[in-house]
Amino acid sequence: MIDLNQSIQYIKGVGPQRATLLQKLNIYTLEDLITYFPREYEDRSNPKKIMQLIDGEEALIEAVVISKVTEIKVRKNMIIEKLIARDETGSCIISWFNQKYLKGKFEVGEKYNFFGKVSVKYGKVEILNPVFDKEETSQNTGKIIPIYPSTYSLPQGTIRRAIENGLSIVEGKLEETLPTYLLEEYHLLDLNTAIKQIHFPDDFKEYKRARTRLVFEELLGMQLALLNLKQENTQNEGIEFSKKVKMSELINKLPFNLTKAQLRVLEEIDNDMESPHSMNRLLQGDVGSGKTIVAMIAAYKAVKSGYQVAIMAPTAILASQHLESFESILNQFGIRCELLISSITKKKKIELLGRLQNGEIDILIGTHAMLEENVIFKNLGLVVTDEQHRFGVKQRATISNKGQNPDIIAMSATPIPRTLALILYGDLDISIIDELPPNRKKIETFAVTKEMTERVNTFVKKQIDEGRQAYIVCPLVEENEELGLKSVIELEEKYKNETFSNYKVAYLHGKMKAKEKDEIMEQFKNGEIQILISTTVIEVGVNVPNASIMVVENAERFGLAQLHQLRGRVGRGEYQSYCILKFEGNGKTTKERMKVMCQTNDGFIISEKDLELRGSGDFFGTEQHGIPEFKIANLFEDMGTLKKVQKIAMEIMADDPLLEKEKNIKLSGEAIQIPRSKQDTGGKFSLFSIFHKK
Ligand code: ADP
Ligand code: MG
Numbered sequence: 001m002i003d004l005n006q007s008i009q010y011i012k013g014v015g016p017q018r019a020t021l022l023q024k025l026n027i028y029t030l031e032d033l034i035t036y037f038p039r040e041y042e043d044r045s046n047p048k049k050i051m052q053l054i055d056g057e058e059a060l061i062e063a064v065v066i067s068k069v070t071e072i073k074v075r076k077n078m079i080i081e082k083l084i085a086r087d088e089t090g091s092c093i094i095s096w097f098n099q100k101y102l103k104g105k106f107e108v109g110e111k112y113n114f115f116g117k118v119s120v121k122y123g124k125v126e127i128l129n130p131v132f133d134k135e136e137t138s139q140n141t142g143k144i145i146p147i148y149p150s151t152y153s154l155p156q157g158t159i160r161r162a163i164e165n166g167l168s169i170v171e172g173k174l175e176e177t178l179p180t181y182l183l184e185e186y187h188l189l190d191l192n193t194a195i196k197q198i199h200f201p202d203d204f205k206e207y208k209r210a211r212t213r214l215v216f217e218e219l220l221g222m223q224l225a226l227l228n229l230k231q232e233n234t235q236n237e238g239i240e241f242s243k244k245v246k247m248s249e250l251i252n253k254l255p256f257n258l259t260k261a262q263l264r265v266l267e268e269i270d271n272d273m274e275s276p277h278s279m280n281r282l283l284q285g286d287v288g289s290g291k292t293i294v295a296m297i298a299a300y301k302a303v304k305s306g307y308q309v310a311i312m313a314p315t316a317i318l319a320s321q322h323l324e325s326f327e328s329i330l331n332q333f334g335i336r337c338e339l340l341i342s343s344i345t346k347k348k349k350i351e352l353l354g355r356l357q358n359g360e361i362d363i364l365i366g367t368h369a370m371l372e373e374n375v376i377f378k379n380l381g382l383v384v385t386d387e388q389h390r391f392g393v394k395q396r397a398t399i400s401n402k403g404q405n406p407d408i409i410a411m412s413a414t415p416i417p418r419t420l421a422l423i424l425y426g427d428l429d430i431s432i433i434d435e436l437p438p439n440r441k442k443i444e445t446f447a448v449t450k451e452m453t454e455r456v457n458t459f460v461k462k463q464i465d466e467g468r469q470a471y472i473v474c475p476l477v478e479e480n481e482e483l484g485l486k487s488v489i490e491l492e493e494k495y496k497n498e499t500f501s502n503y504k505v506a507y508l509h510g511k512m513k514a515k516e517k518d519e520i521m522e523q524f525k526n527g528e529i530q531i532l533i534s535t536t537v538i539e540v541g542v543n544v545p546n547a548s549i550m551v552v553e554n555a556e557r558f559g560l561a562q563l564h565q566l567r568g569r570v571g572r573g574e575y576q577s578y579c580i581l582k583f584e585g586n587g588k589t590t591k592e593r594m595k596v597m598c599q600t601n602d603g604f605i606i607s608e609k610d611l612e613l614r615g616s617g618d619f620f621g622t623e624q625h626g627i628p629e630f631k632i633a634n635l636f637e638d639m640g641t642l643k644k645v646q647k648i649a650m651e652i653m654a655d656d657p658l659l660e661k662e663k664n665i666k667l668s669g670e671a672i673q674i675p676r677s678k679q680d681t682g683g684k685f686s687l688f689s690i691f692h693k694k
Pocket of ligand 2: 291292386413
C-alpha cells in the first residue's frame with residue numbers, strides 16, 4: 001500500500017525548500033500533489049515547419065542549429081542571446097533574454113525542438129524565449145504539457161517534475177475509488193489512468209476522458225455527502241409542534257392576502273413543524289417576495305405551541321426592521337418580541353437575558369450578539385436566519401445548539417438555479433417563493449454610458465425635488481487608476497460640492513465601523529440624508545420605502561445577481577422606482593448583461609444568465625454564495641454532468657440509504673464538512689472520498 005499522506009518533502013526532486021513553496025499552494029502530502037490539477041495545457045506535440053509559422057502564435061518547431069549563440073548587449077542588465085536554426089522550409093532566429101547559461105548549450109549541426117512565441121516581422125521569423133530539447137530527450141517539448149496554477153517563485157518545471165515523481169510512486173497502485181458498476185455503466189476511465197492522463201495526457205481525447213471521470217467522482221462524492229447529511233438531519237428527533245395551532249389564525253388577520261407561493265411554502269413548513277423530526281429548510285425567494293411574513297407565521301405557530309423563537313439577521317438595522325414588523329402584527333396575539341443587538345445597554349441586556357431564560361420573551365430578534373454564551377433560552381423551538389449566506393456553518397450551529405434540535409429556517413434572497421441549490425444546499429429541504437405580491441411596480445431599469453451623466457443627474461435631482469431619496473452605488477473604496485474605478489470618497493466630494501451641492505449627501509462604505517454605518521443608515525431612513533453614496537454594503541435587506549432611485553456607477557464591474565440584489569433596495573414603497581446602470585466599455589458580454597437587467601426583474605432568470613455569462617468562477621467568487629471549492633469540476637462547464645450525477649446520487653441513496661451494500665462500499669467515505677461561506681475556512685472538499693475513510 002502506498003501512503004498517500006506522506007509528506008511531499010521526501011519525494012524525489014522536492015526537498016525541504018521546495019516543499020515550503022509547494023505548501024503555499026496547499027500541497028502538503030502525496031495526495032495533494034497528485035490531485036493538484038493543471039490549469040491548462042500547451043500542445044507541444046505537433047511540430048510546424050518554419051515557413052508555416054504565424055505571427056503571435058505559440059508553436060513547436062524541429063530545426064537544426066546552424067550558428068553559435070551570440071550575445072547582444074542591449075543595455076545594462078539586458079543581454080539577448082540569439083542563434084539561427086533551420087529546417088527544410090526556411091530559417092529563423094531564436095532568441096532569449098538574459099539566459100547566459102545558454103551559451104554552451106547548443107551544438108551546431110544538431111537538431112533541437114523549440115517551443116515558444118512566434119514573431120514574424122517583414123518576413124523575418126523569430127521565436128522568442130522558447131523552451132527547447134534535444135530531439136531524443138524531449139522533456140519540455142514533443143508532448144502535451146500541463147500548466148499548473150503557480151506562484152512567481154515556483155517555476156512550472158519544478159511543479160511538473162515534482163508531480164511526475166509523485167505519479168511514479170503511485171503509478172498503477174491507486175486503489176479504485178468508484179464502484180465497478182458505475183465505471184461500467186457510465187464508461188468511466190479507471191482512477192490510475194485518469195490521474196496519469198489528467199497530468200500528462202497522451203492526446204486531448206485522453207485528457208477529456210480523464211477529466212470526465214474525475215469531475216464525475218468529485219460531483220458524485222459531494223452530492224452523496226450532502227444527501228447523507230440531509231438524511232442524518234431528518235433522522236434527528238425533533239420537536240412536534242402542536243397540530244392544534246393553526247397558521248390560519250394569523251393569516252386571516254393579515255392586512256393582505258398571501259400569494260400562492262407563500263401559501264405553498266407555509267404548507268411545507270407546517271408539515272415539517274408538525275412532524276417528529278427536525279426541520280432544516282432553506283427558504284429562497286427574491287427580494288420583496290415576502291419571506292419575512294412567512295417566517296413570522298412559522299414563529300407564531302412555534303410560540304403558540306409553547307416554544308421560543310430566535311430570529312438572527314446579519315445587521316442591527318435588519319434586526320430592528322424585523323422587530324418592527326413582528327411587533328406590528330404579533331402584539332395583538334400577546335406575543336412578546338425583543339431585540340438583542342450589541343449596542344443595547346448592559347443593564348437592559350442583563351434584564352433581557354433574565355427574561356429570556358425565564359421564558360418571558362417569546363421571540364428574540366437580533367444579530368451575532370445572540371450567539372454569545374450567556375444568551376440562554378428556556379425552550380428554543382425554532383431558529384430563523386435571515387440572509388443566511390452571511391452566517392457560517394459554525395454560527396448557525398451555535399444558535400441551534402441553544403435549543404434541543406430546534407426546527408430551522410434559513411432564508412436567502414439570492415436566487416440560484418435549482419441544480420446549483422442542490423449542490424450548495426443539498427443537505428437542506430428547499431422551499432421557493434417564486435412569485436411577488438401583486439401590484440408591485442416594476443423597477444424601471446436603464447443602462448447608460450458616460451455621455452448621459454448630465455441627464456442622469458438631472459433626473460436624480462427631479463426625483464429628490466419630488467421628495468424621494470436616492471442611492472448611488474460604486475464598486476470600490478480605493479481609487480484604482482488602472483481600472484478607472486471611482487472611489488466612494490472622491491465621488492462623494494464631487495457630488496457633495498459640485499453636482500448635488502444643494503442636497504444632503506453622505507457616504508457609506510465597508511471599512512466604516514458598524515456603529516457609524518448604522519447611524520448613517522438610520523439618518524437615511526429618517527430622510528435626513530437625501531443621497532446616499534455607498535459601496536455594496538447597502539445590499540442586504542434594508543428597507544427605505546421612500547428611496548425611489550438607484551444609480552450604479554461602473555455597473556459592468558458587478559455581477560448580475562449582485563446588481564439585482566442592489567436594485568431590490570428601491571421599489572419598496574408606493575413610488576415608481578428607477579435603477580440606472582452607468583456602464584463603461586464596449587464588450588459584447590457587458591452589453592448583454594446590461595440588457596438582461598433592463599429586461600427582467602426576475603431573480604431566477606437573472607442568476608441563470610449570470611452563470612451563463614460569467615462562468616461559475618466569478619459567479620461563486622462573490623461572497624453571496626458559499627460554494628465549496630472544487631478541485632476539478634466547474635459548475636458551469638460541467639452542468640450536464642452535475643445533473644446526471646445528482647440523479648445517480650439520489651438513485652443510489654434511495655436503493656441503499658446507508659451505503660452499506662457490498663457494491664457501494666467504496667462510496668461510504670466519511671461525511672465531509674462543506675464550507676458554506678467566507679467564515680468557514682478549511683474543511684476543503686476532498687476529491688477522493690475513499691482516502692478519508694476512517
Ligand atoms: P423579503 O424579506 O422576501 O425581501 P419582505 O418579507 O420584507 O420581503 O416583504 C416585502 C414587503 O411586502 C413587506 O412590506 C411585506 O409586508 C409585504 N408583503 C409580504 N407579503 C405580501 C403579500 N402577500 N401581499 C402584499 N404585501 C406583502
Ligand atoms: Mg428579507
